[in-house]
Amino acid sequence: MIRFNHISKSYNNNDACIIKNVSLEIETGETFVLLGSSGCGKTTLLKMINRLVEPSTGNIEINGKDVRKYQPEYLRRTMGYVFQQVGLFPHMTVEQNVSIVMQLLKQPTKIRKARAHALLDLMDLDPKIYAERFPNELSGGQAQRVGVARALAIDPNILLMDEPFGAIDAITRNELQETMLKIRKQIHKTVVFVTHDIFEAFRISDRIAIMHQGGIQQIGTKHDILNYPKTNFVRQLIASATLMQDKG
Amino acid sequence: MHSSLFSFLVNHVHVFIKQLTTHIALSFSATILAILVGLPLGIWAYQQSSVRKIILSITSVFQTIPSLALLALLIPILGIGFKPTIVTLMFYALLPITRNTYTGLSQLPKETIEAAIGLGFTRWQRLRMVELPIATPIIIAGIRTATAMTIGITTIAAFIGAGGLGTFITEGLALNDSRLILLGAIPTALLALIVDYIIAQLEFSLSAQKRQQLRLKKTKLTTIILLAGFFIFSYGKYGSNNFFSKSKNTIVVASKNFTESYILAYLMSELIEKKTKLHVINKFNLGSTAVIQNALLKGAIDIYPEYTGTAYIAILKHQRILSPRKTYKIVSVEYKKRFNLIWLPPFGFSNMQTLAVTKYFSKAHHIKTLSDLSKISSQLTLAAPAAFLKRGDAFPALQNAYHFKFKNIIQMQPDLVYDAIKNKNVQVIEVFTTDARIQAFNLKPLKDDKNIYPPYYAAAIIQSNILKKHPEIRSALEPLFGSISEKTIRQLNAAVTLQHRTPKAVAHQFLMEKGLLS
Numbered sequence: 094m095i096r097f098n099h100i101s102k103s104y105n106n107n108d109a110c111i112i113k114n115v116s117l118e119i120e121t122g123e124t125f126v127l128l129g130s131s132g133c134g135k136t137t138l139l140k141m142i143n144r145l146v147e148p149s150t151g152n153i154e155i156n157g158k159d160v161r162k163y164q165p166e167y168l169r170r171t172m173g174y175v176f177q178q179v180g181l182f183p184h185m186t187v188e189q190n191v192s193i194v195m196q197l198l199k200q201p202t203k204i205r206k207a208r209a210h211a212l213l214d215l216m217d218l219d220p221k222i223y224a225e226r227f228p229n230e231l232s233g234g235q236a237q238r239v240g241v242a243r244a245l246a247i248d249p250n251i252l253l254m255d256e257p258f259g260a261i262d263a264i265t266r267n268e269l270q271e272t273m274l275k276i277r278k279q280i281h282k283t284v285v286f287v288t289h290d291i292f293e294a295f296r297i298s299d300r301i302a303i304m305h306q307g308g309i310q311q312i313g314t315k316h317d318i319l320n321y322p323k324t325n326f327v328r329q330l331i332a333s334a335t336l337m338q339d340k341g
Numbered sequence: 342m343h344s345s346l347f348s349f350l351v352n353h354v355h356v357f358i359k360q361l362t363t364h365i366a367l368s369f370s371a372t373i374l375a376i377l378v379g380l381p382l383g384i385w386a387y388q389q390s391s392v393r394k395i396i397l398s399i400t401s402v403f404q405t406i407p408s409l410a411l412l413a414l415l416i417p418i419l420g421i422g423f424k425p426t427i428v429t430l431m432f433y434a435l436l437p438i439t440r441n442t443y444t445g446l447s448q449l450p451k452e453t454i455e456a457a458i459g460l461g462f463t464r465w466q467r468l469r470m471v472e473l474p475i476a477t478p479i480i481i482a483g484i485r486t487a488t489a490m491t492i493g494i495t496t497i498a499a500f501i502g503a504g505g506l507g508t509f510i511t512e513g514l515a516l517n518d519s520r521l522i523l524l525g526a527i528p529t530a531l532l533a534l535i536v537d538y539i540i541a542q543l544e545f546s547l548s549a550q551k552r553q554q555l556r557l558k559k560t561k562l563t564t565i566i567l568l569a570g571f572f573i574f575s576y577g578k579y580g581s582n583n584f585f586s587k588s589k590n591t592i593v594v595a596s597k598n599f600t601e602s603y604i605l606a607y608l609m610s611e612l613i614e615k616k617t618k619l620h621v622i623n624k625f626n627l628g629s630t631a632v633i634q635n636a637l638l639k640g641a642i643d644i645y646p647e648y649t650g651t652a653y654i655a656i657l658k659h660q661r662i663l664s665p666r667k668t669y670k671i672v673s674v675e676y677k678k679r680f681n682l683i684w685l686p687p688f689g690f691s692n693m694q695t696l697a698v699t700k701y702f703s704k705a706h707h708i709k710t711l712s713d714l715s716k717i718s719s720q721l722t723l724a725a726p727a728a729f730l731k732r733g734d735a736f737p738a739l740q741n742a743y744h745f746k747f748k749n750i751i752q753m754q755p756d757l758v759y760d761a762i763k764n765k766n767v768q769v770i771e772v773f774t775t776d777a778r779i780q781a782f783n784l785k786p787l788k789d790d791k792n793i794y795p796p797y798y799a800a801a802i803i804q805s806n807i808l809k810k811h812p813e814i815r816s817a818l819e820p821l822f823g824s825i826s827e828k829t830i831r832q833l834n835a836a837v838t839l840q841h842r843t844p845k846a847v848a849h850q851f852l853m854e855k856g857l858l859s
Contacts, residue, residue, distance in 0.1 A: 145459060169461030180456025184474045193470070194460050243460070 095119040095142060095251070095283065100151035102137055102307075111137055112148070113307040121156075121250075124277060124284040126294040129304035135287045136255055138304075142285060143169045143253060155251070170194055173244030173282075177256040179236045181228040181243070187213070188224040191242045198247060212242035215279070217272055234265035238272070245280070254286045258293065266293070273297055291334045303327055349520055357509075361528060364505035367423070368495040371430030372488045379435045379487075380480070383442020384468065393443070400439045403432040408497050409628070416501065416632055420639040421624070426495070426503040433494055434487035441483025445476030478544055485540040492533040496525065500628035502595070502636070506532075511626050514756045515598050518841055590618065592807065592814065595642035596625040597633055599755055600837045600844060601775060601799075601830060605646035605688065607848035609801060609818055615858055616817035629728060630655050638680060643807045644814070648692060649684075650797035652676065654735075655728075662795045665691055669798050681805045685815065686822040687798040690830045693774040694735060694794060695786050696723070702768060703785040710790040714769065715743040722749040724761045725771035736771075742793045775827055777835030799830075820857050 095118070102112035112134045119125040127135035140146040141153055144165040153160045160168060181190050189196075191212055192205035210220040216238040228236055237257060244252055258266040274297060277284070288294055294301050295315045303310040303318065303326070311323040322328045379400075386396040403411075408429060415425040449472055457467045473480075496507030509525030512518070592613060596606030606625055614621045624642050627633045630651055636642045652672045653659050657679075663671070673684040698708060708714050714721075723745075729735045730752055739745070751767060758770040759778045772779055774786055801818065808814060825833075829851075836847040852858050 143459065143461075166461045166463050169459060171461075174456075174459040176452060176456055176459065178452030178455070180450075180452040180459075182453060182456070182471055182475075183450075184471075196470075197460075197462065197466060 094121050094154075094156055095285070096154045096157075097138070097141075098151050098154070100138070100141065100148045100153065102134070102141075102146065102149050111307050114151075115307075115309055116151075117302055117309060117312060119283060119285060120299075121283050122281050123299040124286060124297055126286045126288060126298040126301045127304060128288060128291060128294040128301050130289055133304045134307040135304050139253055139255055139285055139287050142251070143172050143174065145169075170197060170247065171249055171251070173241075173247075173249040173252040175237070175240050175244045175252070175254040175257040177259045179228075179233075179240045181231075181236055181239055183228050185227075186224065187218075187226050187228070187231070187239050188220070190228065190239055191246055193243065194247050208246060209242070212245055213239075215245075215276055216242045218242070232265075233261050234269060237261060237269060241273075245276075248280075250283060252282050252284045254284060256287050256289065259288065259290070270296055291330060292338075303330065346520065353524060357524065357528075360504055360506050360508050360525075361532075363503070364492070364495055364498075364507075364529070364532065367426055367498055367503060367505050368430065368488070368491045371427045371495070372434050372484070372491050374427060374431040375434030375438050375487055375491075376484060378431065379438030379483075380442050382435070383439040383480075384446065384473075386439065386443040387446040387472075388464075397440065397443065400436040404436045406432075408433065408494050409500065412497060412501055413628070413631060416635045416639075420641045421501040421627065421632065421636040422503045422641060425501060426498040429497070430491050430494055434491045437483040437486040437490070438480070439483075441486075442476070442480050445479030445483075446472050448479070449475055481540065481544040485537060485544060488540060489533045489537045492536060493529060496529055499626060500598070501632055502624040502627050502641075508626060511598055514754055515600055515603065515626065591620045591622055592644065592811070593622045593624050593642045595623075595627055595633060595636065595645035597630070597645070598626045598628060600777075600834050601692070601773070602646055603844035604830075604833050604837065604848050605799060605801075607845050608821055608852065609644065609646070611845075611848060611852060612817045612821065612857065613814055617811065617813045619811060619814070637682065637802065637804065640804070644801055644803040646688070646799055647802050648797035648799050649687075650694075650795045652684075652802075653795070662793065665795060665798055668795055669800070676802065677805065683803050683805050683808050685801040685803060685818060687800040688821055688825040688830075689823045690775060690799060690825050690827040692797050692799055692827075692830075693786075693789070694729065694771060694797075695774065695789055696739070696769050697762075697772040697779065697784040697786045698769055699762065700783045700785045703787075708787065709785075710788040711739065711743050712790050714787055715745050718745040718747050718769075721747055721769050722751065722767040723747045723769040723771075724751045724753050724758045724767040726755045726758070727752050729771045738793050739789075742791045775830045775834060777831055777838050780831070781835065781839050799825075820855070824855075 097115055097117045100112055100115045104111070115134075115138065127138060129135045137146050141148055142155075142160070144160055144163075147161075181187075182193065185193065188206065188209045191209040195205045195208065210224060213220040213223060218235060218238050223231070223235070223239075228239070231239065240257065241254075244254075258269050261269065270293060277297075286294075286297065298315065300312060300314055301318060302312045305326050310326050311318060313321070318327060319331060322331055382396050382400070386393040411432060412425055412429045415428055419425040419428060453471060453475065454467070457471045462471065495505050496510055498505040499507035499511045506525045506529045509521045511525075513521030513523075513525065594606050594610040594613065596602040603625055606623070610621050610623050613619055624636075627636060627642075627645075630647075633642070633645055633647075634656055637645065649665065649668045649672050653668050657672065657675055659671070669684070669687060676682040676684055696711060696714060698714070703709065706713075706717060708717070725736065730750065731737075747769070751761070753761060758767075758772075759782055761767045762770045762784070763782055770784075772784065772786055778784070779786060803814065833847050833851060836842050836850075837844050
């Protein structure tokens with residue numbers, strides 16, 4: 094369980110407060126989506142979990158232990174992290190990219206290779222074709238599949254996904270979401286997923302936190318949010334989404 | 342006695358290989374040192390924004406200091422030869438390596454760095470596994486620039502007796518032999534090109550076609566082995582030939598970088614070699630008075646021929662001009678007292694610096710003395726070496742007395758001034774009265790009618806403790822004292838500068854003819 098206790102974040106002066114007193118709990122094994130428009134603080138919140146960003150006030154606990162008690166590097170290695178910009182290492186093959194964290198943890202080469210190939214399989218990439226390729230030989234969707242495989246390499250309990258499919262075209266995004274749903278059934282992980290796409294949120298989430306201007310508007314399942322919107326902002330969001338869907 | 346080009350090359354093949362390997366050893370050691378220093382500096386500049394500006398500006402400043410000046414500044418600290426050369430070269434190679442390392446690292450894609458941090462790389466792991474590998478092509482490009490540059494600049498090593506291909510260039514200049522200059526210049530350029538090509542291949546195989554891992558590894562390996570082999574070979578060669586650790590019974594004879602100094606040094610070196618049991622090492626062609634004086638004080642050399650006037654004014658900083666005899670007396674006493682150096686008795690001739698014009702010009706304008714010259718100096722151009730133009734005792738002293746108003750004054754290498762007047766680029770040059778080219782080039786040395794300039798005696802300076810330990814050196818050199826007249830030295834000079842014989846051969850023949858070797 095990941096627990097945010099009264100988290101606020103401001104840079105230098107208090108005027109520009111980007112997170113305002115956020116408290117929430119993410120249950121072990123659930124896929125929890127942070128949904129909001131850009132600049133609402135959702136990525137900042139995500140980055141606090143593995144200490145890429147430190148809160149100004151408040152604290153975060155994982156299974157009851159304050160994250161500040163961990164070495165940042167150690168903490169990050171125990172979690173998977175998928176980036177919007179993918180960030181594959183251009184000088185390494187797909188296989189090397191997937192096994193890099195295992196290498197940091199000094200796991201034997203044989204195990205690394207087997208695991209990398211299994212993960213590529215899981216992400217619907219044939220290792221025979223892709224293992225030896227370099228990132229610049231992959232399409233955007235393929236690259237992000239490798240990105241997810243890399244995040245899963247050390248079999249983390251927590252997977253952090255920062256708008257992972259945000260920069261990918263709609264069709265490929267759809268395929269990736271399907272793969273996500275598929276692997277969710279196979280691996281049991283706590284996933285924290287940041288997106289600004291309400292359909293993506295509805296599709297893959299167990300629960301959603303809707304954020305606006307650094308604060309939480311509502312936390313709930315897709316069902317809760319659609320049927321019992323708590324604030325005006327949530328109502329507007331649903332309305333505009335419905336409108337878009339009708340048009341589409 | 343003009344030897345054909347072929348026999349010239351055959352004669353020089355041995356010494357060429359030696360100087361080539363020395364050159365490679367020097368430039369590679371310096372480049373490797375520069376990598377060892379520059380890479381961490383570049384990384385430091387990248388990681389610590391607070392030191393970035395300082396590091397990058399300091400390395401830039403080093404490159405703006407003229408190499409010869411840097412070399413001269415290091416001599417009092419590091420002596421002459423291998424060490425100051427490597428350090429000087431290292432400073433030059435530093436900028437491209439440091440700058441490219443910093444540039445390569447600072448241009449890494451932001452998302453790659455973010456990914457590395459987010460995946461839990463430590464700073465060191467990030468540097469080693471991600472940042473440096475991606476920046477490698479740019480870093481290699483910096484090393485490539487540094488190497489090519491260093492190979493070129495290594496020619497300055499010759500000025501302080503470290504050897505290398507530059508030796509041929511400075512010797513060629515000193516001995517008026519353009520074949521020697523080419524023997525130094527062309528291989529230097531070729532070496533730079535070849536090494537540049539090898540590193541370019543390495544750079545290419547690192548940047549492109551990464552997917553062909555196998556091929557990459559092969560090329561990389563071959564290149565590295567090739568480079569390493571090259572380096573080790575040169576180093577070994579250099580080590581066995583040139584890394585002299587002075588043993589007890591070794592005496593280092595030195596000379597300055599002009600013909601007469603060479604000849605005198607060879608005369609001494611051969612006599613000491615033949616007449617004593619000492620092992621003689623020659624360190625010829627040292628840059629200037631300051632360089633050779635420092636080398637002597639540091640004990641890097643033991644004995645060399647000098648002129649009393651130079652010592653009197655350039656080293657002891659005296660102003661008042663005295664008779665040759667008195668000058669010799671003063672320099673002997675003061676050198677003993679201040680430096681613990683001994684002036685051996687003069688060789689016999691005295692050598693004077695003065696200005697000269699062509700005989701034709703002298704006749705046409707009725708110029709015989711410096712006073713005559715002064716009257717028309719506003720229409721004339723003077724060419725002279727820096728030492729003459731800048732040293733208080735030399736040109737400034739003449740200027741004070743004769744009030745020259747030259748239209749233009751050109752600073753030149755000592756040996757190039759003769760070409761300048763021959764080609765009518767200038768009308769007046771500085772000459773030594775013993776220089777053979779005065780006759781050969783039809784020059785008229787002008788009389789110093791106000792007696793501003795003292796005649797210089799030539800004599801050897803030796804370390805006092807060496808002379809005490811090996812008094813046989815003095816006895817070996819005894820036959821030279823007072824036995825070389827102005828006419829003789831001019832002939833010996835002529836044999837080298839005009840007939841293109843080696844100073845060594847000329848010195849040897851003189852000793853043979855005088856029966857000094859029996």
